Amino acid sequence: MVVIDNRGLILSFSSAAEAMFGYAEHEVVGEDVSILMPSPDRERHDGYLERYHHTGERRIIGIGRVTTARRRDGSTFPIELSIGEARSEDGQIFTGFIRDLTERQKTERRLQDLQGELTHVSRVSAMGTLAAALAHELNQPLTAIANYMEGARDLVGATDPETIAMIREALDEAAQQSVRAGQIVRRLREFIARGEAEKRIESLSKLVTEANALALVGAGEQGIEVTVSLDPSADQVLVDRIQVQQVLLNLIRNAIEAMHDAPVRRLEITSRAEGESLVHMMVADSGGGLDPDVAARLFEPFLSTKDGGMGLGLSICRTIIEAQGGRIWAEPSPLGGTAFHFTLIASTPVEAAND
Structure with missing residues (x-):
């Protein structure tokens, strides 16, 4: 818990905050709270307060958000921040309740491992389905192409017009089947990619x-x-x-x-x-x-x-x-x-x- 006044100066710094940020309370009392923030929040914090004082618009107060904080050694870490507002004899004060999200690293990592395993299984399953669909759809045109090309190869060397016409027909059919194979791939690609983004x-x-x-x-x-x-x-x-x-x-x-x-x-x-x-x-x-x-x-x-x-x-x-x-x-x-x-x-x- 960190308490600041309406100018952003630290009034109170709890023992948990001392352990979290690496500062002793006497080192930060009277300092601008922006020392606990990384860029760009550090440079903009005074502007946030000034805008709130002039407009009364609440962007964080009473809402809370996930953001980042800065330790004494300059390293940053993710936090969950909730801010409350109150009035005292000395004027308006703000109380920040901060939870260090890195405290949940072991749980998060285990969840991520489990999610990763599940995602991997899902990917393998989806890829297997896609591979089976591609194999099934492409088998016919590819087989036809192979048959037409083998037939044309066996007829190469003949000089009579009828055989040459058969070779041309086989090559035309092979070309048409290759176009069909390309259309199948394109259709599957469109199927995978379709779906409008909610902008x-x-x-x-x-x-x-x-x-x-x-x-x-x-x-x-x-x-x-x-x-x-x-x-x-x-x-x-x-x-x-x-x-x-x-x-x-x-x-x-x-x-x-x-x-x-x-x-x-x-x-x-x-x-x-x-x-x-x-x-x-x-x-x-x-x-x-x-x-x-x-x-x-x-x-x-x-x-x-x-x-x-x-x-x-x-x-x-x-x-x-x-x-x-x-x-x-x-x-x-x-x-x-x-x-x-x-x-x-x-x-x-x-x-x-x-x-």
């Missing part, structure tokens, strides 16, 4: 904050320095919230895994307006980077850089982002590792949002 106007900063906090569960001990820099003028996007958060979770977790053996572990998440109708997102890490041969085929299904990986994560990310009307790609990171970029549709023209 709504969402706050990109909220999506990123929640996804980042969830992705960092279990990563606190790795000492990763996380920097989030989001363009406030490009915050409103037209997306399917769950799907976009799934992409962010995937990219952030991939970045964390890529930095496992890196001497410096830095993760940057940024956004900026791109033109009047798009928002550009980047998730960059300081890991070892990508092999150029792998980078060229990174979003292909069944291509994995992880031991035992299925190679479907980035392929699914591409499918999701393209369904949102954007695109996704990877480049070398300015931090030395890999930077994943993707675009989303802005809910309103960015210039109009700035007016």
